[in-house]
Amino acid sequence: MMLDIAIRDAYVIDGTGRARYRADVGIKGDRLEEVGQVGPAALEFIAGDRVVAPGFIDVHSHSDLTLMVDPAASSKIRQGVTTEVVGNCGFSVAPVRKEGLASFKRFWTSSGSEWYGVEPTWETMAEYMSALEARGPVLNVSILAGHGTIRFSVMGDAPRRATETELAEMEALTEESMASGACGLSSGLRYTPSCYADERELVRLCNIVRKYDGIYATHMRSEGDNGDWEAAIAEAASVARGARVPLQISHLKALSKNVWNTSGRALALIERLRAEGIDISSDQYPYDAAHTGLTVFLPQWVTLADLPALPGDKRGEVIANIKRVLDVRGGPERIVVVSSPEARFDGKDIAEISDSMKITPEDCIFRLIVDYHGEISIISRSMLEEDIRRIMKAEYVMIASDGYSLSPSGPVAVGVAHPRSYGTFPRVIGGYVREKVLTLEDAVRKMTSLPAQNFKLRDRGKIAVGFFADLVVFDPLTVRDRSTFSSPTEYPVGIERVFVNGKQVIEGSAPTGVRAGRLVRHESVHPEDS
Numbered sequence: 001m002m003l004d005i006a007i008r009d010a011y012v013i014d015g016t017g018r019a020r021y022r023a024d025v026g027i028k029g030d031r032l033e034e035v036g037q038v039g040p041a042a043l044e045f046i047a048g049d050r051v052v053a054p055g056f057i058d059v060h061s062h063s064d065l066t067l068m069v070d071p072a073a074s075s076k077i078r079q080g081v082t083t084e085v086v087g088n089c090g091f092s093v094a095p096v097r098k099e100g101l102a103s104f105k106r107f108w109t110s111s112g113s114e115w116y117g118v119e120p121t122w123e124t125m126a127e128y129m130s131a132l133e134a135r136g137p138v139l140n141v142s143i144l145a146g147h148g149t150i151r152f153s154v155m156g157d158a159p160r161r162a163t164e165t166e167l168a169e170m171e172a173l174t175e176e177s178m179a180s181g182a183c184g185l186s187s188g189l190r191y192t193p194s195c196y197a198d199e200r201e202l203v204r205l206c207n208i209v210r211k212y213d214g215i216y217a218t219h220m221r222s223e224g225d226n227g228d229w230e231a232a233i234a235e236a237a238s239v240a241r242g243a244r245v246p247l248q249i250s251h252l253k254a255l256s257k258n259v260w261n262t263s264g265r266a267l268a269l270i271e272r273l274r275a276e277g278i279d280i281s282s283d284q285y286p287y288d289a290a291h292t293g294l295t296v297f298l299p300q301w302v303t304l305a306d307l308p309a310l311p312g313d314k315r316g317e318v319i320a321n322i323k324r325v326l327d328v329r330g331g332p333e334r335i336v337v338v339s340s341p342e343a344r345f346d347g348k349d350i351a352e353i354s355d356s357m358k359i360t361p362e363d364c365i366f367r368l369i370v371d372y373h374g375e376i377s378i379i380s381r382s383m384l385e386e387d388i389r390r391i392m393k394a395e396y397v398m399i400a401s402d403g404y405s406l407s408p409s410g411p412v413a414v415g416v417a418h419p420r421s422y423g424t425f426p427r428v429i430g431g432y433v434r435e436k437v438l439t440l441e442d443a444v445r446k447m448t449s450l451p452a453q454n455f456k457l458r459d460r461g462k463i464a465v466g467f468f469a470d471l472v473v474f475d476p477l478t479v480r481d482r483s484t485f486s487s488p489t490e491y492p493v494g495i496e497r498v499f500v501n502g503k504q505v506i507e508g509s510a511p512t513g514v515r516a517g518r519l520v521r522h523e524s525v526h527p528e529d530s
Helices: 098-110 125-135 147-155 164-180 199-211 229-243 263-275 304-309 312-328 350-357 361-371 385-393 420-433 440-447 449-454
Strands: 003-012 021-028 031-036 041-046 051-054 056-058 081-086 140-146 184-188 215-219 247-249 280-284 290-293 335-339 377-380 397-399 471-474 495-500 503-507
Touching: 003 031, 003 471, 051 056, 051 440, 056 420, 081 495, 098 147, 125 140, 125 164, 140 147, 140 164, 147 164, 147 184, 147 199, 164 184, 164 199, 184 199, 199 215, 199 229, 215 229, 229 247, 229 263, 263 280, 263 385, 280 385, 280 449, 304 361, 312 361, 335 350, 350 361, 385 397, 385 420, 397 420, 397 440, 397 449, 420 440, 440 449
Parallel strands: 003 041, 003 051, 056 081, 081 140, 140 184, 184 215, 215 247, 247 280, 280 397
Antiparallel strands: 003 021, 021 031, 051 471, 290 377, 335 377, 471 495, 495 503
16 A cells, blocks of 8 residues: 655654654554554655654644634644644634624634634534634644633623522533534633632533533633632632532643742642642643733622722722732732733833833732723743642643744734743753653643543544644754743744644645645534533
8 A cells, every 4th residue: 555655763752652663654544554664655854853642732823813814724724733732721713692792702802812703603502613714824723712712702701609590501502512623611700700700600511511521621710820829729620529520720830920939839739639639630821920901900790890980998999909909910910911001011010011000010900900991911920930830740731822823924923922832842842851841752742642632632642543633844953942021922943843733834844835624523522411
């Protein structure tokens, strides 16, 4: 039998954590046909000292709209990413209701995200999946249904518990999403409107997720910046226990000076919960800065609509909260605006902006939120390298970007990018592996088989016969990220070839123009009837 492609004499790192070994890899159609000594092929490459690994899986991405606008996904495929999981932090672009679309778009941008000029043609998750599939993305996409989006569709940003009628509506939207192929439910309990949900609401929706053998991924209520970090971990675990679903803690991090150097304690708590039988995993990005909306400085009891008319005492409470969060995040110099209306403040930190306005940093943040309706996103350099390394070593923690599929030019080149959208995966291989925080084999496992297993991406994440031919070929000696906070749109080096479903999408470190990605609709392994 003639193979389509043979990669010969490679160092194979198969994604399982097993030590690298020399072998050929043969592709036929969209699958891996042979691994070892393979037969003749129509197209052959000699790998030499290069590593062949499974394509990297980014389980925490926000490319829901960027892939609609620019399906070439340059910033991700150049890193070796072949699959993204979108819809994280409670923010998915479906299901939405047309009658509330204008308010939903305002809600989306106030969370620190862009709309990129997209006009939705969908309401249901199934319709969004079809629309994205029709765009022909270069990489594979799996989708989480966002709790915040679902709650907003039913309740707007109402700061209260859901009624039974509202819960039933949310359950119906969750059911439609899961039946259409969503891989689970995400929540953003740090953000409006997810922050108003109680455990009862989350368990009820996760009961639907369990029926379809899905996962619950959560941006927890606190990461140490606005409450008790360990209590937030315990709450997330309690939801997972109550609904009997696997739990993914999104971007695990110590996000304030209040919890710097306490990551060991948080990890010990997670280990205890895992020992009790709760299926907990996590993801992490390898940077000391978060990218979020300026509204994270607001207390959760206030809504954007309330701010302009707040009485003096309540305004004072909001200002005091902003000052406290600013302090625990390291001060105004550590908060940089990356996207603002008309790019007026892009690239400036809060200290600069407040000086120019001749007001205090906390008053400056309040004014910016009110004047621009929350539509400002920031980078907050609020973490320690020691915590990043400690978390990275945990065997259940996978690597993810918390970024977007972007390009330095075109419709998705909006604002100032966080370097993680361009450099996450090469940064780990070229930095943390060389500094011996991880072995190369374990780093690859955290980027491939571990995410594939936890998100049930069937037949992906390993180099094994019969698996999809999602592959990355890289030079382990030269691979590194080049994206920095001052120059965030630089592509990495050392990622030489990338294959998606058997088609080469990167050759000689440059895109081929082939778009071979697929919508990976979740298939229940053991679905429940009720």
